[in-house]
Amino acid sequence: MILFIQSFLTGDFVSLRFKLAIVGIMWLIVAIAIIIDLFSGVRKAKERGEVRTSVGFRQTVTKVVQYYAFLAFAFLFDCMLMLILSAFGLEEARVLPFSSIAACCFLVFIEWKSFMEKANDKYKKQFNRSVSDLATLLENREDLLHGLVEIIKKQTEKQKENNDEEDR
Template sequence: MEVIKMIWEMRGMLIISIFELVLVLFAMSWDFASGYYKAKLRGEDRNSYGMRRTVSKFILYAGSVCIAWSIDAVCYVCKFWEFIHFSFLTNIPVITSLITVFILITEIRSIWEKADAKQLRQAAKSAALIGSVLNKDMLKDAFTEALITAKEKEKEKEK
C-alpha cells in the first residue's frame, strides 16, 4: 500500500517531466524547421540526412530525459533529498530539469549557429571555386602566351 501511495505522490513530478519533454520536442522541431527553411532559402539539397539526424537527436534527447526522470524517481523513493537535508526538492524533478535546460540551451545555440556555420561553409566553397577558376584562367593565359611567344620565335627564325 505504501508503494501505491508513493507512486501516486510522484504524479506531480511526472507531469513536470512530461511538460519538459514536450519543450524539448518543440525545440527540436524548431531546430529542424529552421534548418530546413534556411537550406531551402539557399537552394541547398534537402535530403534525408537532416531527418536522420533529427531522429537520432530525438532518441538521444528523449532517452536522456527519461533516464533523468528515473534518477529523480529513485531520489524520491530513496528519500535522497531528505537525507542530504534538501527536503524542499523532494517533489521536484531536479535532474530532469537540469538535463532539459542543457538540451534547450544546446538547441537554441544550434538554431543560431546553423545559419552562420552554413553561410561560412558556402563562402569558403565559393572562395575555393573562385580561386580554382582564377588559377585555371591564369594558367591558361600563361600557357597561351607561352605558345604565342614560341610561335613568334619560330617565325622569326624561319625568316
C-alpha cells in the first residue's frame, strides 16, 4: 500500500509508520538546521557587538512558519503523488515521500548557506554602506553646513532669549 491514508484505512500501520517516520525525521532535521543557524547568528552578532533585539528573533519565527508551511505543502504533494500512482495501478510500488525529502534537502541547504556566511562579509557590506553614506554627506556638504549654521543660530537666539528672561 502506498498511500498514507490507504495504509491507515487498511490497517497497514508498518508502512504508515515508516512513511510518517521519514516525514517526521525530515521535519526534525529542518528544525535542527534552523536552531544551528539561530545560534550561529546570535554568536556572530555578539562578535560584532550588535544588540540582539526581538526583531531578529521575530524573523526566525517567521522563517520557521514559512519553512513548515513549505514542508506541509510538500507532504500534501507526496499524498497527491501517491494517490495518482495508486490510480494508475502502481499500488505495489514502494513510494517514499520524495517531495518531503527534497523540500528538507532544499531548506537545509538554505540554512547551511546562511550558517556559512562569514561575519567578514557582513563587515564588508557595512563598510561599503558607510562609505556610500560618507560620499552622500560629502556631496551634500553645503546643504549640511547651511543646515548646521541655521541650527546654531536658532540655539544662540534661544539662549539669548533665556538669558534676557533670567535678567528681568
